[in-house]
Amino acid sequence: MNLNFPYNVELRFPGDLEYIPAIRKFVSELLQVSGFSQKFAYRSEIIVDEICNNAVSYGCTGENPEIELICSLFSDRIEFTIKDQGGDKINVEKLHAALKTADLNKVEEINRGLGLEIVRMLSESLDVAIDKNNLTSVHVVRKREDI
Amino acid sequence: MMNVEIKEVPATQNAVILRFSGELNSESIGEICSSFEKLESEEKKFAIADMTGVSLISSAALGEFMGARKRFVEKGGDLVFAKMKMDIRTKLNLMGATKIFRVFSDIRSALNAYKWQVERNPEVLHLKFPSYLEVVPPLRQLISRIAKLKGYSNKDSFRIETIVDEVCNNAVEHGKQGVDQKIDLKMSIDPQKIELDVVNMSDPEKMDSLKALLKPRNGAQGETSDSKRGRGLALIKMLTDELTVDCSEKGTSVHIKKVREE
Numbered sequence: 001m002n003l004n005f006p007y008n009v010e011l012r013f014p015g016d017l018e019y020i021p022a023i024r025k026f027v028s029e030l031l032q033v034s035g036f037s038q039k040f041a042y043r044s045e046i047i048v049d050e051i052c053n054n055a056v057s058y059g060c061t062g063e064n065p066e067i068e069l070i071c072s073l074f075s076d077r078i079e080f081t082i083k084d085q086g087g088d089k090i091n092v093e094k095l096h097a098a099l100k101t102a103d104l105n106k107v108e109e110i111n112r113g114l115g116l117e118i119v120r121m122l123s124e125s126l127d128v129a130i131d132k133n134n135l136t137s138v139h140v141v142r143k144r145e146d147i
Numbered sequence: 148m149m150n151v152e153i154k155e156v157p158a159t160q161n162a163v164i165l166r167f168s169g170e171l172n173s174e175s176i177g178e179i180c181s182s183f184e185k186l187e188s189e190e191k192k193f194a195i196a197d198m199t200g201v202s203l204i205s206s207a208a209l210g211e212f213m214g215a216r217k218r219f220v221e222k223g224g225d226l227v228f229a230k231m232k233m234d235i236r237t238k239l240n241l242m243g244a245t246k247i248f249r250v251f252s253d254i255r256s257a258l259n260a261y262k263w264q265v266e267r268n269p270e271v272l273h274l275k276f277p278s279y280l281e282v283v284p285p286l287r288q289l290i291s292r293i294a295k296l297k298g299y300s301n302k303d304s305f306r307i308e309t310i311v312d313e314v315c316n317n318a319v320e321h322g323k324q325g326v327d328q329k330i331d332l333k334m335s336i337d338p339q340k341i342e343l344d345v346v347n348m349s350d351p352e353k354m355d356s357l358k359a360l361l362k363p364r365n366g367a368q369g370e371t372s373d374s375k376r377g378r379g380l381a382l383i384k385m386l387t388d389e390l391t392v393d394c395s396e397k398g399t400s401v402h403i404k405k406v407r408e409e
Contacts, residue, residue, distance in 0.1 A: 003279040012273040016259045022292040029285035
């Protein structure tokens with residue numbers, strides 16, 4: 001293996017749900033060729049699936065929306081940054097609501113934001129920034145378990 | 148009782164959304180029929196049936212949808228479903244209707260399908276990656292999967308994968324090395340063709356060998372170890388419809404066009 005950490009791979013793809021399976025498979029394969037375990041790669045795939053689904057579902061308005069995903073690979077972790085072009089007011093409010101830690105005993109909270117709960121369970125940190133134009137950036141850090 | 152609301156889609160001429168609600172049964176066939184007739188008289192090609200509010204669909208009503216879809220398809224368009232409840236979708240599955248109709252989870256995906264199929268809008272993917280050979284296999288698989296997703300055949304998708312593999316391997320092998328050296332790949336795909344643009348910084352020490360690769364191969368020459376090195380580019384030329392390489396000390400830019408074969 002000749003690659004050196006850290007390194008970044010940046011993707012920009014259409015804001016359409018149909019692209020997500022191919023994108024998450026790519027991230028999983030990238031991790032495996034970089035020496036991460038299959039288990040790590042699969043759990044990271046789950047994270048990518050959730051954050052991409054949110055970005056497309058809540059953050060894509062306008063004619064030809066795009067999603068930007070940056071994968072930063074370090075020797076001991078992977079960091080994902082996903083940026084969308086901003087959703088409408090209702091969807092941004094839904095995202096804010098989903099960001100609050102859900103009480104899994106309350107059905108309405110489960111229905112609201114389970115995707116991000118899964119991301120929180122599988123990662124070390126999850127940060128979301130929404131600017132005044134509703135441009136949303138989600139940053140997730142997942143540490144390697146086998147070292 | 149059924150209700151249907153027809154909604155124009157801004158910035159499209161040929162697409163329309165029909166928002167159905169209630170029970171689609173034999174009593175509602177007349178209204179379903181006249182809704183589709185109205186669209187056909189307005190020469191709409193692509194109808195998205197928003198099924199959010201639908202609680203039941205009978206086989207008779209589904210038959211009307213099938214007839215309408217046939218007429219849309221004959222005009223180069225389609226009739227698709229969107230936002231269908233799980234129990235309705237299960238019923239359509241059991242009836243075999245999901246083999247005929249495409250069902251989208253949201254309106255945006257259905258509109259993207261319209262833009263792809265009727266307006267033939269290209270979709271664009273951008274990648275920026277470091278100059279490491281290890282990254283090339285996942286990358287070519289990604290491109291191949293997207294081609295298949297957009298309806299390209301296994302054969303076409305594999306050929307595209309081969310092209311991406313060769314072009315990216317060349318970019319890594321003949322380009323500048325280092326973690327800060329990035330290779331840019333842009334893929335534009337539409338129903339008729341795929342275009343790829345790969346740009347990277349050239350390694351000044353490898354410029355001569357790269358330019359040698361780009362010279363036309365003379366079939367009369369016997370194979371030497373140097374001529375063997377040009378096979379990748381020869382393969383790309385065989386598989387593509389257009390290949391342009393612009394090589395200078397500043398950088399190398401490869402443009403490829405591959406027309407869909409099947």
